[in-house]
Amino acid sequence: MKDSVPAKSTGHIKTRDGLTIGLMMFPAVLMLLVCSVYPFLWVFRYICYDYNGMTAYFTGARNFVRLFEDTAFWASVGHTFEYAALKLVFILPLALVMAVLMQQKIMGSGIFRVIYFMPTIISSAIAALVFSFIFAAYNGVLNAVLRATGIIKQNINWLGDPSFAMWAVLILAIWGGFGNYMIYFMSGLSSVPGDVYESAMIDGSSGLHTFIHITLPMLSPMLKTILMLAITTAFKDYESIMVLTTGGPNNRTMVMFLYIYRLLFGSNQNNPSIGYACVLSIVAAVIVGIVTGIYLLLARKLDDVM
Amino acid sequence: MAKEKTVRGSSGAVVSTSGRVARGLLFVFMLIVGLLTLYPVLYVLFGSFKENAELLVGGINLFPKVWSVDNFVEAWQQADFSTYTMNSVVIAVGVMLLSLFVTSMAGYVLDRRKFPGRALIYGTFMAFMFINVGSVSLRPLFELAISLHMNTSLFSVIFISAAGGQATYIFLIMSYMKSVPKELDEAATIDGCTFFQTFYKIILPLLRPILATVALLSFRGGWNEYIMPLVFTMTEPSKRPLTVGVNMLKNSGDGAAAWNIMFAGAVIAIVPILLIYIVASRYFIDGLTGGAVKG
Numbered sequence: 220m221k222d223s224v225p226a227k228s229t230g231h232i233k234t235r236d237g238l239t240i241g242l243m244m245f246p247a248v249l250m251l252l253v254c255s256v257y258p259f260l261w262v263f264r265y266i267c268y269d270y271n272g273m274t275a276y277f278t279g280a281r282n283f284v285r286l287f288e289d290t291a292f293w294a295s296v297g298h299t300f301e302y303a304a305l306k307l308v309f310i311l312p313l314a315l316v317m318a319v320l321m322q323q324k325i326m327g328s329g330i331f332r333v334i335y336f337m338p339t340i341i342s343s344a345i346a347a348l349v350f351s352f353i354f355a356a357y358n359g360v361l362n363a364v365l366r367a368t369g370i371i372k373q374n375i376n377w378l379g380d381p382s383f384a385m386w387a388v389l390i391l392a393i394w395g396g397f398g399n400y401m402i403y404f405m406s407g408l409s410s411v412p413g414d415v416y417e418s419a420m421i422d423g424s425s426g427l428h429t430f431i432h433i434t435l436p437m438l439s440p441m442l443k444t445i446l447m448l449a450i451t452t453a454f455k456d457y458e459s460i461m462v463l464t465t466g467g468p469n470n471r472t473m474v475m476f477l478y479i480y481r482l483l484f485g486s487n488q489n490n491p492s493i494g495y496a497c498v499l500s501i502v503a504a505v506i507v508g509i510v511t512g513i514y515l516l517l518a519r520k521l522d523d524v525m
Numbered sequence: 526m527a528k529e530k531t532v533r534g535s536s537g538a539v540v541s542t543s544g545r546v547a548r549g550l551l552f553v554f555m556l557i558v559g560l561l562t563l564y565p566v567l568y569v570l571f572g573s574f575k576e577n578a579e580l581l582v583g584g585i586n587l588f589p590k591v592w593s594v595d596n597f598v599e600a601w602q603q604a605d606f607s608t609y610t611m612n613s614v615v616i617a618v619g620v621m622l623l624s625l626f627v628t629s630m631a632g633y634v635l636d637r638r639k640f641p642g643r644a645l646i647y648g649t650f651m652a653f654m655f656i657n658v659g660s661v662s663l664r665p666l667f668e669l670a671i672s673l674h675m676n677t678s679l680f681s682v683i684f685i686s687a688a689g690g691q692a693t694y695i696f697l698i699m700s701y702m703k704s705v706p707k708e709l710d711e712a713a714t715i716d717g718c719t720f721f722q723t724f725y726k727i728i729l730p731l732l733r734p735i736l737a738t739v740a741l742l743s744f745r746g747g748w749n750e751y752i753m754p755l756v757f758t759m760t761e762p763s764k765r766p767l768t769v770g771v772n773m774l775k776n777s778g779d780g781a782a783a784w785n786i787m788f789a790g791a792v793i794a795i796v797p798i799l800l801i802y803i804v805a806s807r808y809f810i811d812g813l814t815g816g817a818v819k820g
Contacts, residue, residue, distance in 0.1 A: 236720045247631035254688035255653040258662030340802045342749035344768045349569045358583030406814040480660040500661035
């Protein structure tokens with residue numbers, strides 16, 4: 220860690236400067252300790268308790284037994300993987316294609332860039348609310364358009380039918396996120412020196428050929444970072460799902476962090492089950508950690524091949 | 526020189542007819558994606574001027590049959606949206622000011638000074654960008670706020686929201702500091718400036734562009750915050766921001782009857798941040814790549 224931080228010292232620290240430094244760092248460190256470190260340590264405090272927000276009973280290993288018997292949780296883990304995989308499969312190619320198109324300096328690309336990035340500015344809770352209107356089964360505009368164009372004859376219950384709800388969630392996720400990754404890709408593409416393209420053109424390389432054999436490999440260091448960001452973000456998404464489907468229907472779109480949220484703050488049906496939620500949070504963090512680790516390993520392997 | 530020009534000319538296949546057709550097709554594709562991206566926003570924007578009866582029937586019309594501002598009047602006067610809006614403004618401005626205050630100092634000190642614990646602090650910031658225990662961290666913070674009697678105070682919401690964003694902003698400022706010559710600090714010290722004076726009088730004015738980015742990003746962060754204020758205002762409806770207030774209507778049972786109010790509420794929540802974005806889109810877009818992805 221030390222090595223990655225460039226030494227910027229302008230010499231030894233005078234006592235008065237030391238005090239100033241301490242005071243200037245204090246608010247940031249306080250916020251870090253209170254809002255990141257303390258909650259992290261707190262999670263471990265209740266893992267062996269049944270805690271409902273008022274009283275805590277020691278239950279030994281019962282939370283862990285419950286973990287293995289909790290099929291609803293493991294189903295939510297499955298949904299998280301399904302959601303993350305599908306989101307990445309759609310959003311990354313789309314974002315990359317749009318980024319490459321942006322580079323072609325086609326008419327209006329400045330305005331398009333602003334439009335594509337716009338959804339990321341809007342609160343995901345509000346966006347999800349708007350999409351719940353769009354997806355509404357009887358008076359929603361999506362069904363109305365599909366009916367008017369003759370694609371469907373009967374209304375699809377997007378948010379109430381288990382076979383469509385995940386797609387509704389994904390459409391929202393793609394709408395809300397592709398502009399974000401497009402900007403990442405654009406910043407990666409702009410670091411590919413222009414003369415590389417010129418020499419490729421001199422060699423008579425076609426557009427697609429240039430893209431596959433020159434752009435992608437040159438992009439790969441950046442691609443790795445972007446992919447990692449995309450993976451970890453996709454696993455953590457739950458705010459918009461919470462608003463759009465509340466995990467339903469029939470838990471079909473219940474992702475693991477939403478499942479944990481409901482245990483923590485309760486829903487109408489159940490009391491908070493905080494100790495158990497702490498155990499699940501650790502499990503969820505470990506799952507994300509393992510996925511990231513596997514990804515990094517694969518990325519390194521790929522590096523050796525390429 | 527002349528040779529280079531001919532190369533450029535021949536490589537610019539874009540001028541040829543087939544190239545022009547291809548570019549035209551690409552433009553159409555971009556236009557379609559752009560319209561699909563814009564559609565939900567236009568839909569809710571124009572829908573908010575429709576009468577509830579029209580909203581409940583649905584249909585594919587984008588524009589209202591009858592334009593009416595009743596939804597906004599009703600939302601503002603009867604559905605507490607004036608309170609929600611005020612709370613959103615307080616949270617967003619609060620998060621912005623607190624973020625600017627905290628991260629400008631921390632970013633400067635972390636970039637310019639070596640002090641005991643520096644690596645630990647930097648490392649902890651980095652670590653918590655990756656460690657994520659999700660919503661569970663809201664529970665201890667909520668209980669801490671209760672024990673401090675601050676569980677219904679908007680300051681708690683502001684503090685936690687600013688804390689959530691600060692690592693990104695500190696890294697943004699640190700990477701911007703690399704472009705500020707260290708000689709400036711040294712000259713100021715020689716001229717008799719204390720460490721803090723150097724920061725306040727010399728560095729801070731130079732940081733203005735990156736601070737603008739931090740201000741906009743943190744304002745957006747506070748304005749769009751949902752789950753955390755939802756938890757903190759569970760028992761205190763008068764402290765709810767727009768995001769929470771609008772969504773409460775959705776879950777309140779008579780959801781269908783309140784479509785018009787929710788449309789108006791969603792528009793009130795979207796339009797201010799959208800206007801800021803239209804004016805300052807460059808800062809939002811640059812802020813994303815300035816510090817977040819450093820290959």
